Amino acid sequence: MTNGVAPRLGIVNGVVRWFLTAFLVTITAGYATGIYFVSFTTHSSVTGTVHQFRGNEDVPLDEAREIKYAKDTLEMLNVIHAHVTSFALIYLAVGGIFLFSSYRPALKGLLAVEPFAATLILFGGMAALRYLGSGAAGAFAGLMMVAGLSTFGCFLAMVVLSLWEMWRPSRQD
Amino acid sequence: MTRTLRLVALLSLVLVGLSPHQGFAQANAAEHIYLTREQALKEVFPKSAKYVSQTVALSAAQLRQAEHALSRKVDEKSFNAVLAYDAAGKFLGYAVVTEERGKYRPITFIVGIDPHFRVAKVAIMAYREDRGGEVRTPRFLYQYRGKTADDPIRTNADILNISGATISVRAINAGVKRVLYLVTDHYRHAAPALTYEAGRTAR
Numbered sequence: 001m002t003n004g005v006a007p008r009l010g011i012v013n014g015v016v017r018w019f020l021t022a023f024l025v026t027i028t029a030g031y032a033t034g035i036y037f038v039s040f041t042t043h044s045s046v047t048g049t050v051h052q053f054r055g056n057e058d059v060p061l062d063e064a065r066e067i068k069y070a071k072d073t074l075e076m077l078n079v080i081h082a083h084v085t086s087f088a089l090i091y092l093a094v095g096g097i098f099l100f101s102s103y104r105p106a107l108k109g110l111l112a113v114e115p116f117a118a119t120l121i122l123f124g125g126m127a128a129l130r131y132l133g134s135g136a137a138g139a140f141a142g143l144m145m146v147a148g149l150s151t152f153g154c155f156l157a158m159v160v161l162s163l164w165e166m167w168r169p170s171r172q173d
Numbered sequence: 174m175t176r177t178l179r180l181v182a183l184l185s186l187v188l189v190g191l192s193p194h195q196g197f198a199q200a201n202a203a204e205h206i207y208l209t210r211e212q213a214l215k216e217v218f219p220k221s222a223k224y225v226s227q228t229v230a231l232s233a234a235q236l237r238q239a240e241h242a243l244s245r246k247v248d249e250k251s252f253n254a255v256l257a258y259d260a261a262g263k264f265l266g267y268a269v270v271t272e273e274r275g276k277y278r279p280i281t282f283i284v285g286i287d288p289h290f291r292v293a294k295v296a297i298m299a300y301r302e303d304r305g306g307e308v309r310t311p312r313f314l315y316q317y318r319g320k321t322a323d324d325p326i327r328t329n330a331d332i333l334n335i336s337g338a339t340i341s342v343r344a345i346n347a348g349v350k351r352v353l354y355l356v357t358d359h360y361r362h363a364a365p366a367l368t369y370e371a372g373r374t375a376r
Contacts, residue, residue, distance in 0.1 A: 041336070052336070057312065067335045069307050075337070 007102035009165045017166050020097055024159045027090060031155060038148075049141035053130045076130055080123045087119040087151070098158040101165045111158050115151045122147035207309060208283070208298040210270060214255060217285025217294040218265045221257035223369045228253050229359050242354055245347065252355050257285075258369035266293050267356050267365075273348035275302045276340045284317075284352040290361065292320045295349055305341035313342070322353040
């Protein structure tokens with residue numbers, strides 16, 4: 001059972017192995033930087049996430065750390081289209097590499113496909129948080145956090161498992 | 174070969190289409206005029222009814238002193254201050270229309286300063302950038318009220334930043350600080366007429 005992909009990750013060598021490793025390390029650095037940035041804009045909290053997209057006009061100035069206004073439709077479209085497109089390409093590349101590993105097909109399928117669904121939930125939740133009633137904003141922010149964590153979890157798992165398969169000491173070179 | 178070139182061209186077009194349209198958006202950024210000069214004067218001094226316009230020339234020494242105090246380059250060789258009076262002729266304060274460069278284009282705004290050299294009100298008159306127009310909101314501008322030339326007027330020191338409008342916030346900070354310094358420095362040595370009379374002003 002190989003999920004239609006020959007498990008070649010464990011036998012790649014030379015330039016190809018270094019090329020794939022460089023890509024995985026670099027894209028992880030980029031992804032981690034993005035998450036670090038998000039931790040600044042949302043303070044990694046439900047309230048912070050709600051304020052990021054709906055503004056914090058309900059917070060008195062002397063209690064606010066920054067003034068935020070509800071994002072306008074152009075900003076929302078810009079953020080959503082850029083992120084959904086780039087996430088799809090990131091998971092195409094990382095998932096594509098991971099599918100060449102020798103792990104169980106069910107695990108490969110789950111980790112490679114889940115981030116696409118989570119991405120749609122994450123940015124669908126973002127649009128819902130911004131445009132649907134304020135009463136449900138906290139719930140949508142929570143949904144975004146869960147979806148965001150699951151995309152990152154899958155990403156990290158695929159990167160670590162792929163690197164392990166390429167560089168594990170016991171592999172046959 | 175031709176097919177390959179066509180494919181590369183098509184992919185390039187798709188990638189250009191996917192990229193954020195900052196450059197195009199900036200080229201299309203509209204100029205928003207919010208207040209005329211007369212409206213702006215009424216905005217910062219609602220009770221004002223009479224005005225005296227004064228052009229204050231800055232000597233080379235004053236310019237150097239201003240640049241040293243503000244830690245920045247000061248380009249103007251003079252500035253225009255409007256002394257505002259109410260209908261009864263009572264002096265309300267100074268108003269200066271000024272400009273600071275945002276990310277690409279100048280932001281035009283008015284700074285109203287009370288007779289004790291504290292900011293009475295700041296109002297945005299024209300905004301020309303594609304992003305950052307939130308600096309004209311009362312919630313943000315309220316922060317300048319009461320500031321003096323001795324206050325830092327700096328983001329995260331005594332002025333809260335606006336998410337997504339950082340450069341515009343810095344521009345308004347710099348402009349308010351510059352106007353406060355110039356008005357305070359000049360008029361504390363040359364106090365204006367405290368009452369207005371038709372045809373002349375009396376000290």
